[in-house]
Amino acid sequence: MSFIADLHIHSRFSRATSPDMTPEGIWRWAQLKGIAVIGTGDFTHPGWFKEIADKLEPSENGLLTLKKQYRNQDIPSSCRADVFFMVTGEVSCIYSKDGKTRKVHCILMVPDMQTAARINITLSKIGNLKSDGRPILGLDARELLNITLDASPEALFIPAHAWTPHFSVFGAASGFNSLSECFEDLTPYVFSIETGLSSDPPMNWRLSSLDNITLISNSDAHSPVKIGREANIFETEVSYRGITEAIKTKKGFRNTIEFFPEEGKYHYDGHRNCGICLAPEQTKAYDYICPVCKKRITIGVMHRVQTLADRDNGSRPEGAPDYRSIIPLNEVIAEALKTGQNSKAVMSEYFKIISNLGPEFKILLETPLDDIGRVSHPLISEAIKRVRENKIHISPGYDGEYGRIKIFEEKDIKVNSRQMSLF
Amino acid sequence: MTENPILSGLNKAQIKAVTHTEGPLLVVAGPGTGKTHTIVRRIAYLLDIGVKPHEILAITFTNRAAREMRERTEAFTGQKGIGISIVTFHMFGLNMLRHITGREFTLIGRDEQVEILKDLTGGRVKDGLDALDKISKIKNLFDEKGMENNSIYQRYQAILRDMNALDLDDLILLPVELLTRDEKAWSYGEMFRYIMIDEYQDINPSQYRLIKALSRFTWNICAVGDSDQAIYAFRGADVENFLNFERDFHGAEVVVLDENYRSSGIILEASQNLIKNNTKRIKKDIHAIREIENIPIKLISTYDERAEAEAIVREIENRIGAISHFHIMQAKQSYDYGEGSYRFSDFAILYRTNSQSRKLKEAFVEAGIPFKVIGDTDSRVLKQIEERLKNRLNDISHGSTLESILEEAFSSVEDDELTGLKRNLIFAYRDLPVVEGLSRVIDELSLFTSPDAFDPEADAVHLMTLHMSKGLEFKVVFIAGVEDGIIPYRLSQRDGDDEEERRLFYVGMTRARDELCLCYCENRSDHGKGTGQRPSPFIKEIPEAYIKHMVLSRREKAKKKPRQQRLF
Ligand SMILES: [Zn+2]
Ligand SMILES: [Zn+2]
Ligand SMILES: [Zn+2]
Numbered sequence: 001m002s003f004i005a006d007l008h009i010h011s012r013f014s015r016a017t018s019p020d021m022t023p024e025g026i027w028r029w030a031q032l033k034g035i036a037v038i039g040t041g042d043f044t045h046p047g048w049f050k051e052i053a054d055k056l057e058p059s060e061n062g063l064l065t066l067k068k069q070y071r072n073q074d075i076p077s078s079c080r081a082d083v084f085f086m087v088t089g090e091v092s093c094i095y096s097k098d099g100k101t102r103k104v105h106c107i108l109m110v111p112d113m114q115t116a117a118r119i120n121i122t123l124s125k126i127g128n129l130k131s132d133g134r135p136i137l138g139l140d141a142r143e144l145l146n147i148t149l150d151a152s153p154e155a156l157f158i159p160a161h162a163w164t165p166h167f168s169v170f171g172a173a174s175g176f177n178s179l180s181e182c183f184e185d186l187t188p189y190v191f192s193i194e195t196g197l198s199s200d201p202p203m204n205w206r207l208s209s210l211d212n213i214t215l216i217s218n219s220d221a222h223s224p225v226k227i228g229r230e231a232n233i234f235e236t237e238v239s240y241r242g243i244t245e246a247i248k249t250k251k252g253f254r255n256t257i258e259f260f261p262e263e264g265k266y267h268y269d270g271h272r273n274c275g276i277c278l279a280p281e282q283t284k285a286y287d288y289i290c291p292v293c294k295k296r297i298t299i300g301v302m303h304r305v306q307t308l309a310d311r312d313n314g315s316r317p318e319g320a321p322d323y324r325s326i327i328p329l330n331e332v333i334a335e336a337l338k339t340g341q342n343s344k345a346v347m348s349e350y351f352k353i354i355s356n357l358g359p360e361f362k363i364l365l366e367t368p369l370d371d372i373g374r375v376s377h378p379l380i381s382e383a384i385k386r387v388r389e390n391k392i393h394i395s396p397g398y399d400g401e402y403g404r405i406k407i408f409e410e411k412d413i414k415v416n417s418r419q420m421s422l423f
Numbered sequence: 424m425t426e427n428p429i430l431s432g433l434n435k436a437q438i439k440a441v442t443h444t445e446g447p448l449l450v451v452a453g454p455g456t457g458k459t460h461t462i463v464r465r466i467a468y469l470l471d472i473g474v475k476p477h478e479i480l481a482i483t484f485t486n487r488a489a490r491e492m493r494e495r496t497e498a499f500t501g502q503k504g505i506g507i508s509i510v511t512f513h514m515f516g517l518n519m520l521r522h523i524t525g526r527e528f529t530l531i532g533r534d535e536q537v538e539i540l541k542d543l544t545g546g547r548v549k550d551g552l553d554a555l556d557k558i559s560k561i562k563n564l565f566d567e568k569g570m571e572n573n574s575i576y577q578r579y580q581a582i583l584r585d586m587n588a589l590d591l592d593d594l595i596l597l598p599v600e601l602l603t604r605d606e607k608a609w610s611y612g613e614m615f616r617y618i619m620i621d622e623y624q625d626i627n628p629s630q631y632r633l634i635k636a637l638s639r640f641t642w643n644i645c646a647v648g649d650s651d652q653a654i655y656a657f658r659g660a661d662v663e664n665f666l667n668f669e670r671d672f673h674g675a676e677v678v679v680l681d682e683n684y685r686s687s688g689i690i691l692e693a694s695q696n697l698i699k700n701n702t703k704r705i706k707k708d709i710h711a712i713r714e715i716e717n718i719p720i721k722l723i724s725t726y727d728e729r730a731e732a733e734a735i736v737r738e739i740e741n742r743i744g745a746i747s748h749f750h751i752m753q754a755k756q757s758y759d760y761g762e763g764s765y766r767f768s769d770f771a772i773l774y775r776t777n778s779q780s781r782k783l784k785e786a787f788v789e790a791g792i793p794f795k796v797i798g799d800t801d802s803r804v805l806k807q808i809e810e811r812l813k814n815r816l817n818d819i820s821h822g823s824t825l826e827s828i829l830e831e832a833f834s835s836v837e838d839d840e841l842t843g844l845k846r847n848l849i850f851a852y853r854d855l856p857v858v859e860g861l862s863r864v865i866d867e868l869s870l871f872t873s874p875d876a877f878d879p880e881a882d883a884v885h886l887m888t889l890h891m892s893k894g895l896e897f898k899v900v901f902i903a904g905v906e907d908g909i910i911p912y913r914l915s916q917r918d919g920d921d922e923e924e925r926r927l928f929y930v931g932m933t934r935a936r937d938e939l940c941l942c943y944c945e946n947r948s949d950h951g952k953g954t955g956q957r958p959s960p961f962i963k964e965i966p967e968a969y970i971k972h973m974v975l976s977r978r979e980k981a982k983k984k985p986r987q988q989r990l991f
Contacts, residue, residue: 118851120844124871129843132791138883311768
């Protein structure tokens with residue numbers, strides 16, 4: 001069976017997250033998006049651990065479900081479906097190795113709450129787990145992998161958003177040049193990396209060392225509406241084992257759903273506060289020094305990939321799963337309506353569409369454009385068409401600033417508006 | 424001439440300390456001068472010239488110090504070092520008593536002492552604690568009058584005798600007594616031909632008597648220590664013993680280890696300028712060996728202790744770089760990531776009194792920076808829970824589950840972190856049979872409550888009192904609350920001992936390898952004080968040229984906020 005999974009999100013116990021990231025809220029939004037399996041996130045946090053222990057219950061397949069008495073949020077019938085939770089968490093390892101400060105975020109996936117508890121006990125000897133749902137620990141990432149494997153051989157350890165400059169295994173600022181530099185003898189237990197919003201599979205295909213690694217994609221959502229902005233499509237049984245085996249072997253891992261990497265916050269180089277956005281070549285021309293503040297430029301993902309790549313652009317290793325690029329539906333609507341992403345108008349259009357036609361992923365990937373056109377603004381189905389055909393323009397993100405999407409040129413809007421007035 | 428490998432890499436003074444084996448020797452070892460290194464080589468040298476392992480006795484104050492010295496000696500001497508006694512004062516006493524009496528004793532701990540004394544003084548815990556203080560003082564100060572006249576003392580000793588029990592202080596007193604009259608004790612004492620005592624400045628009168636008693640059998644007494652680091656007067660230690668060593672041990676040689684391998688020149692000079700204002704000391708002139716950048720001592724003044732804590736957090740963030748995406752997005756400038764190589768355990772925050780740790784902890788929790796408070800209440804609470812569970816292990820009633828047992832043992836705990844730990848322990852082990860699950864839980868807890876609070880493996884910012892910092896070192900050290908009345912510490916009208924307080928500050932300063940930050944507030948509420956705090960008078964004893972002053976008043980803080988927002 002084919003299904004969509006988003007395995008890296010955060011609860012309301014993480015910093016700068018929405019108070020709606022509750023088990024109920026996540027359960028609801030997974031359905032609106034069309035996600036069958038979603039990570040719990042934050043299992044290390046004592047408050048969240050209690051909440052998932054109280055509100056979720058284990059099911060036969062090694063995943064959890066929301067207890068019946070908590071399923072009282074309003075879901076349009078077009079979207080209603082089963083949602084399973086996988087026990088997941090993320091740890092920020094900040095440590096020093098080979099004479100450099102290292103900062104590596106890592107995703108942990110575990111088969112049950114018992115394994116999560118065992119990991120938590122070990123981690124609480126090392127640091128404080130309650131300050132943040134994604135705790136910062138002075139722990140070598142290799143040691144964290146070791147702890148994870150010790151807790152259960154079925155647990156899975158995945159370097160998170162592997163390319164972001166500040167907090168990732170390949171990050172330009174405080175990462176490594178290869179997985180083995182970081183994980184040494186345990187490198188064979190790293191089966192997968194998360195590509196992050198600012199990189200897509202073709203960029204990762206440029207490193208032959210990643211040929212055997214499964215490239216997964218998750219939303220890293222801090223609020224419900226961001227759930228599923230990246231995700232994975234599996235073609236296997238809906239179970240902990242099914243999913244983790246697919247990640248380990250690529251068998252049953254069909255493809256990823258990707259952000260356009262240009263839209264990611266760290267695609268290009270630059271300085272957000274100096275208003276400087278540079279392509280890798282330009283950065284080199286400036287000798288890595290910001291022309292405004294004279295400090296070192298924040299190196300983006302594109303640049304970093306180019307530095308570590310051993311293949312040219314456009315090469316694709318054999319057996320690499322496919323991918324689909326999307327723009328989240330609310331952003332598409334916002335672009336069509338020329339209004340803010342989270343505005344009332346956008347959200348009411350959003351709910352109108354999914355209530356009529358089904359969950360967001362279905363709309364973005366499958367629903368015939370005519371059907372979309374029938375229930376919504378014609379510019380919206382035109383926008384979805386352009387996204388599906390990759391006919392869009394994005395000014396790239398840099399140094400923490402999201403890229404800016406442009407689906408329509410000014411003239412398109414005028415033409416379309418005139419057509420509109422004819423109705 | 425081929426160099427003796429035992430002496431290789433040692434400086435002149437260290438070689439002298441190592442090779443002077445016969446007759447009394449006082450080694451004055453300032454901070455960072457390679458004290459343990461020298462003692463280890465001295466032991467190796469003794470073995471090399473034919474001294475038998477069992478003839479060597481090295482006495483330390485803490486288990487940690489004994490363990491470290493033992494490990495380093497074994498690493499250097501290998502098999503040859505087996506049989507050397509490297510022990511604490513208490514361990515020495517216990518070994519000796521076992522050896523010469525052939526009997527076993529019950530050793531009672533602090534909790535049991537309080538229990539006994541509580542009953543003797545009318546049933547209140549507070550009275551029991553007070554009595555314990557008094558009795559401990561009588562024993563440590565070797566107060567013979569007190570022993571003869573204090574009725575509680577005598578009743579307490581009688582109870583212990585009936586129980587065939589000893590308390591920790593008895594492990595020093597009893598050997599002293601036996602060495603004066605028991606022949607078996609003499610032959611035990613005669614065994615040790617070479618005796619070394621670490622941290623000699625910290626010995627109390629009864630420990631002094633023990634050393635004197637042992638010196639009747641050998642004159643090869645080597646005392647190692649630093650009069651400038653004597654900080655245990657409140658426990659009855661007396662720095663005079665150190666200063667009188669030459670008088671007590673005729674013909675003593677004095678060696679001053681004068682090369683510092685730890686701190687930058689500026690930190691070392693500043694601390695020496697401070698400590699030379701003391702009178703009770705052995706004068707010494709130490710110079711810095713490490714060739715590193717001389718970063719001025721940062722003096723940070725803030726509006727209150729909350730701002731102080733935030734300033735310290737910021738200083739750490741500046742060095743380690745962005746801690747989270749959240750911090751990056753908050754920052755008003757793009758993060759410059761240098762080639763820095765800091766880890767959290769490179770930083771320590773020292774303070775005079777435990778109550779100062781509260782605001783600091785809050786700031787670290789808020790920043791999400793991993794930290795450990797040495798000697799924290801958490802580990803005491805966990806220790807109690809561990810004890811409670813151990814008692815339950817033999818007494819598990821039918822129908823009780825791991826969950827019910829843990830819920831009961833943790834019932835008085837309110838802290839989220841510990842409640843979270845309880846829940847995790849239940850989830851991790853509830854599927855096991857109750858007894859097995861419970862023993863696993865006890866094993867886990869014992870790792871949280873290791874006897875030596877400082878865990879060098881724990882990569883976290885360390886928070887501790889100045890007293891706890893002795894013997895440790897960190898790349899960057901912050902001393903918080905460098906204010907008059909706190910450093911030097913003064914309780915109400917009663918003046919403290921300024922020399923002791925200066926030594927304590929000196930110990931704190933000399934923990935720093937690369938950088939030292941001193942902080943003081945204008946206002947403080949965590950210390951029973953209100954407004955109008957003044958900086959510590961000790962700051963004036965540091966030459967101004969070594970100091971870079973940074974003033975963060977409340978006004979400055981308020982000014983910055985709007986600018987930050989405008990940039991978004
Ligand atoms: Zn992350
Ligand atoms: Zn995350
Ligand atoms: Zn700049």
